[in-house]
Structures are given as C-alpha cells and as structure tokens.
C-alpha cells in the first residue's frame with residue numbers, strides 16, 4: 001500500500017543578515033513538530049537593499065545550512081519583502097474568474113509603480129461581486145520579476161527545487177496563526193523587524209487587512225552605534241544586544257538605541273495613521289513583534305508606551321512540538337523571534 005505523502009517543504013528565509021532554515025512535520029490536528037532548524041549568518045555584502053549582490057555567498061550559506069541540518073525535503077519555500085513587493089486590495093468590475101484572469105494585468109497596471117512587464121502578478125478574489133454590486137474586491141500581489149528570479153536561482157543552484165515563493169508578511173501571519181488563538185475582538189499588527197526591512201501585516205478579526213514594508217530595521221540601530229561611538233560592525237552588533245564593548249557601555253548604548261527605537265516607532269506610527277485613514281477597521285489594539293531587531297533592549301516597552309497598546313514578542317515555536325534532547329533549547333529560545341518567517345514558510349505545502 002502506498003500513502004501519497006503530502007508534499008512538505010523546507011522553509012528557507014533568505015534574510016539579509018542571516019539565512020534561516022526550518023523543516024516541520026505535520027502531525028494530526030494541524031499540529032507540527034520541529035524536525036530541523038538552523039541559522040547561518042550572511043556577510044553584509046551578500047544582500048544589499050533587498051537585492052542579492054553576491055549570489056555565491058548566498059548559495060554557500062544555503063548549502064552549509066542544508067548539510068548541517070540534514071534537511072530532507074527536496075522542495076523549498078522562500079519569501080521576499082521590501083520595496084519590490086506591492087500588496088494591494090483593489091476593486092475591479094465584477095466578472096467571472098476566467099475573465100479576470102485575462103484582464104488582471106490590465107486592471108493591475110494602474111496600481112503598480114513599476115513596468116507591468118517587469119513584475120510577477122498574483123491575485124486572490126476576496127469578494128465575488130454580490131448581486132447588484134458592480135465591483136468585486138481582489139487582493140493583488142506584485143513582485144519584481146528580477147527579485148523572484150534571483151531568490152529562486154540561489155535555491156536551484158543548491159540542487160533544490162524552489163517550489164514556493166511567498167511574501168514575508170504572509171509567512172509571519174502563518175506562523176502566528178499556528179501558534180496563537182485569534183481574538184475576534186482585536187486588531188493585531190504583526191510587525192516583523194529584520195535587519196533591513198520591517199514588515200507590517202494588520203489582522204482584523206483574523207483577516208489580513210493591511211500590509212506595509214518599511215526600510216528600517218536592525219541596520220539602523222547598528223549604524224547609529226557605529227557613528228556615535230566609532231565602533232566596528234561587530235562591536236556595534238554586540239553592543240546592540242546589551243553587551244559591554246570597548247568604548248561603549250551598555251548604558252551608553254541604551255541612549256542611542258532608545259533614540260533609534262523612537263525613530264522606529266515614528267515610522268510605524270506613519271503606517272498606522274495611513275491604515276486608520278484608509279481602512280474601514282478599528283485602530284490597532286495589539287502589537288506582536290518578531291524578527292531579530294524586535295529583541296533590541298527596551299524597544300518593546302517604547303512601542304507599548306507610544307501606542308498605548310499591549311505589545312509582545314512572538315514565539316513562533318509556541319505550539320510546535322520538539323524533543324528537548326534534539327535541540328539546545330536555550331539556543332532555540334534565543335533565535336526564536338528570528339524564525340517567524342521560516343516557520344511560516346515551513347507549514348506551506350506544494351500545491352496549496
């Protein structure tokens with residue numbers, strides 16, 4: 001007897017500061033167990049401003065990760081973020097799905113700030129036109145073709161199949177949904193703070209209603225420390241984590257970090273203001289932070305204070321089973337916030 005094994009994937013988050021790999025196994029009842037996990041730092045010249053500048057560095061890091069973790073699945077899911085990604089809800093005239101398939105390119109053109117021939121388009125119909133309504137709502141996703149090709153190519157070069165290219169914002173949402181109960185009363189902003197990009201995805205009653213990628217993250221904190229105290233890249237990276245380094249005490253680092261946290265809060269505020277002005281939803285009532293930069297000392301209380309709402313750090317492993325003996329749990333705990341995207345990718349299936 002042959003069981004048709006559902007096609008699980010390896011979740012591979014190609015971040016600009018580090019690549020994260022997660023392989024999960026689905027159990028009964030939509031539960032998952034952690035099979036393999038790894039993180040491999042990338043040198044800062046490998047990915048700059050969201051573009052892969054040195055693909056051999058990226059390929060080497062992926063290869064190392066797959067070897068070290070022993071990742072099994074041949075199919076990989078990865079994701080992209082940043083300014084070459086556009087997510088928009090648009091209204092189009094009501095029409096049958098086949099017709100939309102043909103006209104989406106034309107409908108999308110007016111919403112995409114790039115040449116339509118340079119992007120890959122995807123869409124989901126959110127509301128079929130009700131009787132009597134002449135428009136329907138469509139979620140439009142456009143990503144620069146070059147960007148997708150680059151991310152797909154580094155995976156192929158490792159001999160793996162790049163089966164799924166998702167968006168960071170959606171992957172973080174997946175990770176949240178498998179680990180937390182949705183509170184129907186609350187409007188939750190999922191804020192994934194990486195090194196170069198902060199991705200915001202607002203969920204109202206469990207449905208995603210707003211997205212925005214901001215070019216602001218851990219790099220801004222590091223650069224501010226480097227400027228202020230004349231630190232090297234590595235020194236500033238350690239100072240950011242609250243470590244004592246030569247020429248900058250944790251207290252000195254804190255004053256700079258707090259200033260940058262305020263700048264980060266102001267950036268997020270702009271997004272929330274825009275959200276409040278455009279969406280027919282209540283204001284954000286809860287912040288759930290992920291990404292390495294979310295661990296910056298004192299950032300969470302600063303955001304909490306500024307927005308007057310509860311803020312917490314997401315634990316994307318909250319409901320994922322694993323054998324304590326298989327993993328160093330202290331290490332897992334320390335990298336957990338950085339795993340949100342890779343875990344959200346790891347639950348994807350080929351063809352879903």
Ligand SMILES: Nc1ncnc2c1ncn2[C@@H]1O[C@H](COP(=O)(O)OP(=O)(O)OP(=O)(O)O)[C@@H](O)[C@H]1O
Nearest residue numbers: 015016017018194195196197218291292293295296
């Ligand atoms: N404990 C910590 N305290 C402060 N900052 C941290 C900590 N751990 C990691 N970081 C910072 O988080 C960032 C890395 O996070 P993450 O892995 O989520 O980013 P990335 O996916 O590589 O970046 P991006 O998605 O923006 O390309 C780096 O800027 C790093 O310095």
Ligand SMILES: [Mg+2]
Nearest residue numbers: 015016194341
């Ligand atoms: Mg990232």
